[in-house]
Amino acid sequence: MWNTKWKGACAECIGPLHIKQKLPMQDSHYLFLSKKCFIAAVSDGLGSKAHSDFGSKTACWLFVKLAKEWISRQDKSPEDFSSFFVKNWICEIQKGSFDIRDCSATFLGAVYHNSTLYLFQLGDGMISCIFDDESKNTVMTDAKDESFSNMTKSLRYEVLPDDWIIRTLPAEDLKSVFLCSDGISDDLQKGSDVTFVSELTEQYLSKSSNKIKHDMKNWISHWPVPRHSDDKTAVFVCRKDRA
Incomplete structure (x- = not known):
């Protein structure tokens, strides 16, 4: 995945519980x-x-498809785009004859796009952004109240605007993004998430996309929490001219 400015890679590993129960991989990803x-x-x-x-799977490819069209607009509202994305996701699911x-x-x-970074989060997982200016480093997670730790927001029939976490960041000095x-x-303790992604960034700045992907596959498949049953998926992007 090479272009003139950015490089990146994706990696995934199906959870051991899903293998035992003969379930499909439920995580998906897409990088353009x-x-x-x-x-x-993700x-x-x-x-x-x-x-x-x-x-x-539908969410990932559809988001990329719609975002390609959205970034060409002069007046870009992330909030309007997230609503448009959900409506189109529902339509695609119904085309597949599935119950939402x-x-x-x-x-x-x-x-x-144009030195601006738009971030969208619905439910759990993490987005981490690393900048040359460390004070700008950003981590987005869905902080759930302890009493509702097993509940998460998700794509469904009705997604409220407040369900989304949306950020727009000036990104002239962006080094990397990790989803x-x-x-x-x-499994990343609070405070260690930025350190984890910063260390990945320093390791990967001088590597090719193929080498990044190989290394990501290696550490994801040997994740050091053996009893963690979830699927694991990650997407990493960094600037090529930072090497």
Whole structure:
């Protein structure tokens, strides 16, 4: 995945519980790189839903498709775009003859265009952004109240505007963006998340996309929490000219 400015890679590993129960991978991802932008998406199908793998796959490719069109507009409203995305996701699920309730999935998205970074989060998982100026480093997570730790927001029939976490960041000095499902983010202690992504960034700045992907696959498949049963998915993007 090479272009003139950005490089990146994706990696995934199906959870051991899903292998034991002969369930499909419920996480999905998509990364698009071009000369003018990058668009990244990660979606985690809810384990209790029969066709959440279809819901997550649909969310990722659809987000990238719609974002390519959205960034060409002069007046870009992330809030309007998130609503438009949900409406189109519902239409695509219905085209597949599935019940929306069986396809629920969380969602993470990042869109970079014209030195601006747009971040979208619905439900759990993590987006981490690393800048040359460390004071600008940003982490987005869905902080759930302890009494509702097993509940998460997701794509469904009705997604309220307040369900989304949306950020717009000036990104002239952006170094990297990392998106991951909760199979990874839940195991990163608060405060260690930025350190984790910063260390990845320093390791990957001088590596090719193929080497980044190989290394990501290695550490995801050997994740050091052996009893963690979740699928694990991550997307990493960094500037090529920072090496």
